[in-house]
Amino acid sequence: MIHSLFLINSSGDIFLEKHWKSVVSRSVCDYFFEAQERATEAENVPPVIPTPHHYLLSVYRHKIFFVAVIQTEVPPLFVIEFLHRVVDTFQDYFGVCSEPVIKDNVVVVYEVLEEMLDNGFPLATESNILKELIKPPTILRTVVNTITGSTNVGDQLPTGQLSVVPWRRTGVKYTNNEAYFDVIEEIDAIIDKSGSTITAEIQGVIDACVKLTGMPDLTLSFMNPRLLDDVSFHPCVRFKRWESERILSFIPPDGNFRLLSYHVSAQNLVAIPVYVKHSISFRDSSSLGRFEITVGPKQTMGKAIEGVTVTSQMPKGVLNMSLTPSQGTHTFDPVTKMLSWDVGKINPQKLPSLKGTMSLQAGASKPDENPTINLQFKIQQLAISGLKVNRLDMYGEKYKPFKGIKYMTKAGKFQVRT
């Protein structure tokens, strides 16, 4: 199982180590550094690195490498999932997950890590339970602790630990009972030169924020559950009921959680809400190239497209760009060759465009590769797949909760080839 964990910052310093079995010398990380050197970018460091006696599995999040050391045959996904859980827990505890924050809270971090694994076996990874065992630091609690001398370690066995609903603690009380669900969909798409869709798929999630007293039992039904044929559930969802009736029935965890994630694949038609018109031309002889892109709406069901940003990695031969946007602001970094254009909201009456020239290296032949355009956008109050919640009911408790459903569509990895 998981032997040790090293946290390494982007400059290659090991700033935290934790061992769950015998101590593994930190020199084992040298193999990791070698791999890091070979990979040009941090994102390209291979996630599994073999060394003569150990295996290093790593994830790169928030500019920190989380490197787990294992010695025996362990499912790598198990380790990687666990590392993700560590990152999530840190974020949950401290608001952000960054080197200074971890250093500031090193003792809490250490206590939490100790609670998460025992002898390399996961022990408590649900943030609900962890927070009962070790209270997250808050300014108030620090002050209170210093005055009263009390501690931030819980001395009671977490209530959820052994019940049939390990994700929920007992005795939850709220004065305002509320349950909010956000249906968020991300479109991943590759659009080719001519504007036709090569692949498009939707990654959707339903995130919930549930603050309800007692042990509520919720059911959530959809207008069109047929869309959901590829789903992953939070453990609280009763799978049998979903299989037979296509209704989500569950006792929710307390607070924020991801109820379900789903995938609408390329087979079903995916509506593409925006289009990009582009004309980028390099000429062999000239040291000037022409550049023009226009963004416009398409299949948006009448909703506005907001927060649009366009980024593109220009070829190495491009020295500089002189462009004029019809709206928003743009920047071009001549070192990284990254063009980014913050468009804002698209007005269908006056489509935003960005035009101008590129200066190319004199005398060099025209670049081999074509730049790919990356698009970011948001559409409020729309789930692009058409998924709609029918109703939300609560059983098991007497009070009437506030309920709310919000929809949003975002661009995930949305790429336009030129």
Added chain:
Amino acid sequence: MTDSKYFTTTKKGEIFELKAELNSDKKEKKKEAVKKVIASMTVGKDVSALFPDVVNCMQTDNLELKKLVYLYLMNYAKSQPDMAIMAVNTFVKDCEDPNPLIRALAVRTMGCIRVDKITEYLCEPLRKCLKDEDPYVRKTAAVCVAKLHDINAQLVEDQGFLDTLKDLISDSNPMVVANAVAALSEIAESHPSSNLLDLNPQSINKLLTALNECTEWGQIFILDCLANYTPKDDREAQSICERVTPRLSHANSAVVLSAVKVLMKFMEMLSKDLDYYGTLLKKLAPPLVTLLSAEPELQYVALRNINLIVQKRPEILKHEMKVFFVKYNDPIYVKLEKLDIMIRLASQANIAQVLAELKEYATEVDVDFVRKAVRAIGRCAIKVEQSAERCVSTLLDLIQTKVNYVVQEAIVVIKDIFRKYPNKYESVIATLCENLDSLDEPEARAAMIWIVGEYAERIDNADELLESFLEGFHDESTQVQLQLLTAIVKLFLKKPTETQELVQQVLSLATQDSDNPDLRDRGYIYWRLLSTDPVAAKEVVLAEKPLISEETDLIEPTLLDELICYIGTLASVYHKPPSAFVEGGRGVVHKSLPPRTASNESAESPEAAPTGAPPVEQPDVIPPQGDLLGDLLNLDLGPPVSGPPLAASSAQMGAVDLLGGGLDSLIGGTNFTSPPAAAVPASLGAPIGSGLSDLFDLTSGVGNLSGSYVAPKAVWLPAMKAKGLEISGTFTRQVGSISMDLQLTNKALQVMTDFAIQFNRNSFGLAPAAPLQVHAPLSPNQSVEISLPLNTVGSVMKMEPLNNLQVAVKNNIDVFYFSTLYPLHILFVEDGKMDRQMFLATWKDIPNENEAQFQIRDCPLSAEAVSSKLQGSNVFTIAKRNVEGQDMLYQSLKLTNGIWVLAELRIQPGNPSLTLSLKCRAPEVSQHVYQAYETILKN
């Protein structure tokens, strides 16, 4: 106020100051001091000097302080074992605490202190905690057993903790079950032979129940454990699959992949006609696709596994090509994997899309990726014949881009395309030749030279082109030199008049001026061939080359089957069995897919194998009707022994060894008339060793020339069941080669022709080494005797019984199936004599459970006679002892697949019964070895 204050130091010296604070009377100050110590520890500073002071803080009601001290203890106890004893009392006391959290914490911490003296004190508290009323404590204690086992395995066994742990599998609480399974799995990993996780239908049922209720991590442990179980029939397999499928919708990708493993493995047992089989296939695709939308690290592991899954069952993902399309900002390791899977999924239906994508990738920035994309186009051409033309034109487009590395890569793959579709796309050669000067990589140069040599007669200036390469001959890499040598010899044979000078030049460069033995040897061979017999030279050098096929990059089926059992593990990421890389070479149990069995299958006797239904479906081995000639050709190519795979794999490696390939096919064509010494190394690796040791045995005078015992021929296929064809036969082993002696009798009224034979996969990979040669048509009432040479490099599948061999024979009338049992002694190899020391060590090493004892009755032979009789069949006597009037013979033998069997044979004078004890790491062979002994000794 944050913890970073703990890192500040003062001038006086940190340790000194901490010491003072730790011994302070104020609780608060103490706690702060311990926090400072822990903070220093986490960043790797050595604070072990404070050990006694910190341990003094342990006796406290403050849980946080206690936990902090425990953290410290775990880290430093090992370096201060004597001091650590001081802590024992507190631990023992805490294990009795009314608060379950404290009991659990104490037992958990004690297990982490890896000091022998402490472990002794741990036993009693641990025993209590394993039976604690609180499940939280029990589950913690279960893990503690695994920790203790890691420190002192013997102690755990002696104290009976393993049994207690096994009992916990039936615990009422699912988390306890999951932890017990996890602990047992970890212990079992270091004791592969011990049968710790004794899985039976009852315990499986308990695990499946716990699976629904325990945490995600527990589910992973349980699923991995389930994957080791072999259901007794297809019904059980199906019911397990049904209960595992809901796990495919879990949010944790590790749970999903472990569930996929269980399903992929048990699916093997389900009949393809079952409705459920189809349902299951459909259910597997969406979760695999979903894994690809996760973080890149998860994607990578998922892709490596999907790579295996699409090779085993391409039907699962055949419609999902698009999800493998590469996004330009995917990390490179994800891109390369996606590309690989795209090629595996490429088919006629989607090839247009795939090619368009690949062409797009070939214009990306990342050089490695671009290269692989170009290669992928070539692989598509080879895989999907209909697309070859389109691929070639795509490649030509890419060559027009003049991007150096793209051009080179394209030329390398075009060479492969030429080898697959000879005389089809030669029109592009002119375009290729234009780019000759830009090639600077050895592989591309070698490929280009090969093309020029191969098509020398169509390239007007071939001699000039090759001559231009010759100028810098000594600066070229070996690969290019070899290729150049061959190409010029080819050119000479095609256009002898103009190129005499050139060939002399290259031969002298290769033989006289080169230090490279490969190059020299090849040079001399050509030289001699050309000078003695130019016709023969032509036959060798310009022989028709075997075609390459796309299968060269597939994982070998047996390895693939093994890897399927390891889905989700490191083995699946490396595509190597764990035995190839697991630390310390601890015995790793080989896993294999369960055989397909029907629940109502009766134990059919081999002779009575139904002729109507084929034993196992083999769709492409023997088509029932059709073009007979084509069939026969297929059959000849079937067994993986002849040239094609070998030559193809060398082509894959880049160095196109034409000489090797040429010789191979030449020898194959002329029926082994060439010296066998050359033929053997070229075609089969394995028998050389045994052949050589034969020679040694002969010279030392021990060998028994007669070869092993041969049973009389028995009727395998009665004429009634095979439309008049009767087959009887037996197996022989002589001087290292196995053969099947067959007698074919035609009892029908019509002439039989076009005989061919094929074996089903079997336990030892027996396969025909040559096609069945029946030269003349077999007239009615005529019979013919044939000796069919066999080898053991065929596909392996465990059969029941182990020595069962299913054979298909076809003639112009029909295809017939029969099965027969072969005596195991034909598999005893000639180098089966073990060294004495080795024997002793191995005998001790094999666990006693693997020992099997048999009686051989009515065999009144002396020890010497027994020994020499057995020696004839490659059972070697290593030592002989006389104990209390009994002769004890210690013998060893080795099977063709490398399994050693050790034997102890007890002979009592005057008693005709012999007692045989066999020890082997694969105990299932013992029974058959015993039968072989009996057969040999009684004949």
